[in-house]
Amino acid sequence: MATPVMEKSDQAPEPGFADSPYITVTFRVRRFNPEVAAEATWEDFQLEIDPKERVLDALHKIKWELDGSLTFRRSCAHGICGSDAMRINGKNRLACKTLIKDLSPEKPITVEPIKGLTVLKDLVVDMEPFFQAYRDVMPFLITKDTNEPTRERLQTAEDRERFDDTTKCILCAACTSSCPVFWNDGQYFGPAAIVNAHRFIFDSRDEAGEQRLEILNDRDGVWRCRTTFNCTDACPRGIEVTKAIAEVKRALITRRF
Known part of the structure; x- marks a missing residue:
């Protein structure tokens, strides 16, 4: 009996060639x-x-x-x-x-x-200028009480939601280094620093919002933003960076936060 011959199109591909994922x-x-x-x-x-x-x-x-x-x-x-x-x-x-x-x-x-x-x-x-701007906005909880609290500082779910988006920042500098203003003037605080200031300005437990707003009211602060949306597009965490900057500007004008 003749040996059956597999047509070429029916043959299994040789390992490492047609079946290779590379x-x-x-x-x-x-x-x-x-x-x-x-x-x-x-x-x-x-x-x-x-x-x-x-x-x-x-x-x-x-x-x-x-x-x-x-x-x-x-x-x-x-x-x-x-x-x-x-x-x-x-x-x-x-x-x-x-x-x-x-x-x-x-x-x-x-x-x-x-x-x-x-x-x-x-x-x-060199990330030092980026981190210096981050440090300058005091990215930590500040209260007038100098003693350690005896119980947890509570806040409502609504209060927490107010700054939830800006807690997602991982300090990668993708937003800041996508900003044309930052490219041309390294003195600008940049979007990431403003985002991290926003996170505490709108935290109901914090008591240094006015101080942070004055820091960002500087000539190299929040008013340098030209609203190009590069920062929002660049953020790998999906933070609405431009919206956060606009909210800080509004708080500076109204002093409501």
Whole structure:
């Protein structure tokens, strides 16, 4: 009896080829090393990678397998620490939350540091000006009672809802470094600092709202905002940043908060 022959179209694909989930993706990374050159350059890396992976996974692959000198920040890798904010295809994003398949991977994917802050090396920027603005708005609960409370400071669900949105900030600087005003004037407090001031200004348990409002009433404060909505678009946590800034402006005018 003749041995049956499987038609080519019916044959199972060879492992590692037609059934492979991997595609070839080019990552175009902006490189800068002040010990080597004064100017930044672009460098391409080609990877075989699953498009369902994240940009952070690709950066790990580049660093671990192709170029150990590539420098970037990351920590939790789950969109909570905010340390891996960078510009990906021209938009501020968290590398750990950005899937390769969502970036048109048939074209080179560009990766560069966030704008408005001094680049230290490759994708790492100096975050100190950003955190100084954050510290300046006193992002902590302040009460007139100097003694520790003997019971929990209670507030209603409605009071808590008033500032719920701005408690979501993870200090990634994506909003601040997307702001054209911040790009042109590093003295501007920036959206993230205002968001964190908002979180306490509208907290019914806090008693330093007036003080924070006066800090933001400075020439480099809330009035520098031009309402471009870049900050709201850039926030990986979905915070309505521009709305929060508008509410702080309104509180400055009405002194009601």
